[in-house]
Amino acid sequence: MTSHLNARQTLRRKLRQARRSLTAQQQENAAHALLIDLPQRLVALSKTSNTSIQSVRKVALYLSNDGEISPHLLCEYFWQQDIQTYLPVINxxxxxxxxxxxxxxWQENKFGINEPLTNDTISGHELDMVFLPLVGFDQQGGRLGMGGGFYDRTFANKKANTPPLLIGLAHECQEVKRLPIEGWDVPLQAILTPKHIIFP
Structure with a gap:
């Protein structure tokens, strides 16, 4: 068990370094690449949860940190489509x-990351789509996060093929052949990268 957790920590350090080593221009190019064929990609994503893309009204994103791929242009797209966007707040x-x-x-949370300054929040299960940050992913839908377990606890009781659709956002350099997965890890239903859309 200890060696398994050590392997996760070692892999986490390696993948965090890989995404942090990307230049500002590479990060900006990656953010723009997420928009390529986005309407078609969203239709394909919605089909995995038997949800019409026209019925998607509430989407969660995140503020990028530590080399994570930025969803800021996705946010602009959703605003243009009159789709409400939400950000995570640690509770x-x-x-x-x-x-x-x-x-x-804004206010800073305990990790020094900005989050909305408000008591008016909704639960994760009231959302239609959630775009999650990640440290590493594999083709089976495994997700390695930063280690806090916040997303895993939030969606621990989520049933397969029910909203919200959990979509990981990542750079290509964050893919591994097989992640060391634990029982508490919530699987992703799709992973979106600048070049690919992966359905486990």
């Missing part, structure tokens, strides 16, 4: 989600 050991707009006020 004890889980996440709730707060509406995100150009008028959002």
């Amino acid at each position: 004890d050991k889980q996440l709730t989600f707060a509406l995100y707009s150009k008028d959002t006020l």
